[in-house]
Amino acid sequence: MTTIDVLNPEYETEGPDEVRMADRSTPGDPVVITVIENSKPHAKELLTYVAEGLQERLPVAEIVVHSKPSASKPIDADEAEMFAARSHLVISGLGD
Amino acid sequence: MATSFTFTEHDVQEEFFARGWTDGLPVVPPTPERVEAMLAFAGVTAGDVVGTVPERSRNITAEKAAINAVMAGCEPQHFPVVLAGIAAMCDPIFGCNTAITSTGGAALCLVVSGPNLEALGLNANRNALGPGYRANATIGRAMRLVAMNVLGARSNYLDGSSIGHPGKYTMLVAEDSPPEGWDPLRVELGYDQDDTTVTVLAAEGSHQVSNQLNGTPEGILATYAAAMTNPTTYGVGKGHQVLLILGYVHRMILAEAGWTRQAIREHLTEATRVTPAYLEAAGIVMEHTTQNDMTPDADGKLATVRSPDDIFLVTAGSPGAGWSAYIPTWAPTIHSSASSRKVQPPGSGLP
Numbered sequence: 001m002t003t004i005d006v007l008n009p010e011y012e013t014e015g016p017d018e019v020r021m022a023d024r025s026t027p028g029d030p031v032v033i034t035v036i037e038n039s040k041p042h043a044k045e046l047l048t049y050v051a052e053g054l055q056e057r058l059p060v061a062e063i064v065v066h067s068k069p070s071a072s073k074p075i076d077a078d079e080a081e082m083f084a085a086r087s088h089l090v091i092s093g094l095g096d
Numbered sequence: 097m098a099t100s101f102t103f104t105e106h107d108v109q110e111e112f113f114a115r116g117w118t119d120g121l122p123v124v125p126p127t128p129e130r131v132e133a134m135l136a137f138a139g140v141t142a143g144d145v146v147g148t149v150p151e152r153s154r155n156i157t158a159e160k161a162a163i164n165a166v167m168a169g170c171e172p173q174h175f176p177v178v179l180a181g182i183a184a185m186c187d188p189i190f191g192c193n194t195a196i197t198s199t200g201g202a203a204l205c206l207v208v209s210g211p212n213l214e215a216l217g218l219n220a221n222r223n224a225l226g227p228g229y230r231a232n233a234t235i236g237r238a239m240r241l242v243a244m245n246v247l248g249a250r251s252n253y254l255d256g257s258s259i260g261h262p263g264k265y266t267m268l269v270a271e272d273s274p275p276e277g278w279d280p281l282r283v284e285l286g287y288d289q290d291d292t293t294v295t296v297l298a299a300e301g302s303h304q305v306s307n308q309l310n311g312t313p314e315g316i317l318a319t320y321a322a323a324m325t326n327p328t329t330y331g332v333g334k335g336h337q338v339l340l341i342l343g344y345v346h347r348m349i350l351a352e353a354g355w356t357r358q359a360i361r362e363h364l365t366e367a368t369r370v371t372p373a374y375l376e377a378a379g380i381v382m383e384h385t386t387q388n389d390m391t392p393d394a395d396g397k398l399a400t401v402r403s404p405d406d407i408f409l410v411t412a413g414s415p416g417a418g419w420s421a422y423i424p425t426w427a428p429t430i431h432s433s434a435s436s437r438k439v440q441p442p443g444s445g446l447p
């Protein structure tokens with residue numbers, strides 16, 4: 001039977017050996033939550049509502065809302081570093 | 097380097113279908129020899145990075161581009177055009193990740209402008225957007241296969257299109273020589289007359305524009321403006337970009353009457369401004385979000401295109417009756433803007 005060699009058209013990369021979930025723990029000190037809303041209709045209201053709901057479960061000191069100019073544009077590296085430095089929890093991601 | 101597989105010739109198509117590697121149509125098996133021929137023609141090496149999509153943390157290498165171009169049915173001479181299309185698609189202004197995953201279902205529409213497109217086998221004349229021409233069909237198809245296979249924009253994975261449209265299989269417009277006195281698109285975009293360029297737009301489906309009995313420039317432009325303000329198009333009143341394909345009869349009437357391309361674009365920019373009431377009559381709800389603020393300007397109207405530069409005029413199509421075509425981009429410019437690259441001559445490397 002005739003055979004044919006073909007190349008893989010998909011993206012290929014070596015992944016990490018292990019992917020771990022972030023540690024699950026309940027913070028004892030007041031936390032800062034940053035919400036990244038993507039500017040789609042009602043995104044800000046919905047994500048802020050989620051963050052406020054967490055106040056019933058966590059000692060929240062501050063909720064910071066960051067509005068992206070467009071759902072299509074990612075935050076840049078500087079913004080990501082800033083959010084990571086100042087926040088204990090960042091909530092992002094919203095579909096249609 | 098890409099991994100390889102060995103299949104029986106009898107099974108190779110079914111293997112590709114089963115692995116989700118095709119767009120639903122059969123493909124040309126990407127053998128190492130065929131892929132190498134692509135790379136050699138363009139003068140690139142397998143590991144060269146053609147573009148990057150940061151949101152996906154993925155580079156598109158020349159080898160992966162070549163594999164998918166072979167599968168699409170491209171000939172090696174088409175590969176530099178594919179490479180330029182990929183490079184344009186990866187320009188941040190294009191917003192590639194959203195364009196290929198949005199529920200809006202955009203096509204990767206390529207516009208090729210060059211002095212000798214016939215040598216590439218591209219058709220800009222009769223049935224300009226239709227079937228029958230390998231280069232038109234396969235170069236556009238290669239872009240979609242790259243999006244699917246390299247960037248993961250598959251129907252069962254990251255492509256969230258609610259409806260999509262047939263242009264998602266392939267969508268390429270080759271520019272016909274413009275009437276005397278008009279520059280081609282590439283010159284309008286700042287490239288040289290001798291260059292060949294690719295412009296990529298995240299596009300809705302093509303709308304044919306008919307005006308067969310009104311021989312006046314004003315009448316034709318009024319018809320274009322009517323097409324461009326269809327309130328069901330997402331970007332109307334929100335500032336998107338449009339591709340307007342000027343059919344033979346229409347463009348000859350406009351050019352012979354002394355209308356310049358800039359004058360046409362300026363006219364249409366004004367003529368496509370709409371009131372909120374016009375959109376609301378079609379059931380459209382005014383958005384007042386950060387990304388789509390539909391607060392009217394001082395004249396009480398909203399811009400469908402914010403600048404004449406957001407209208408891309410391309411001449412294509414054959415003589416006969418009065419047909420043109422209008423292709424709106426899928427979203428306002430805050431999400432995605434057209435991006436262009438020069439096609440490198442054979443053997444000259446990356447665009």
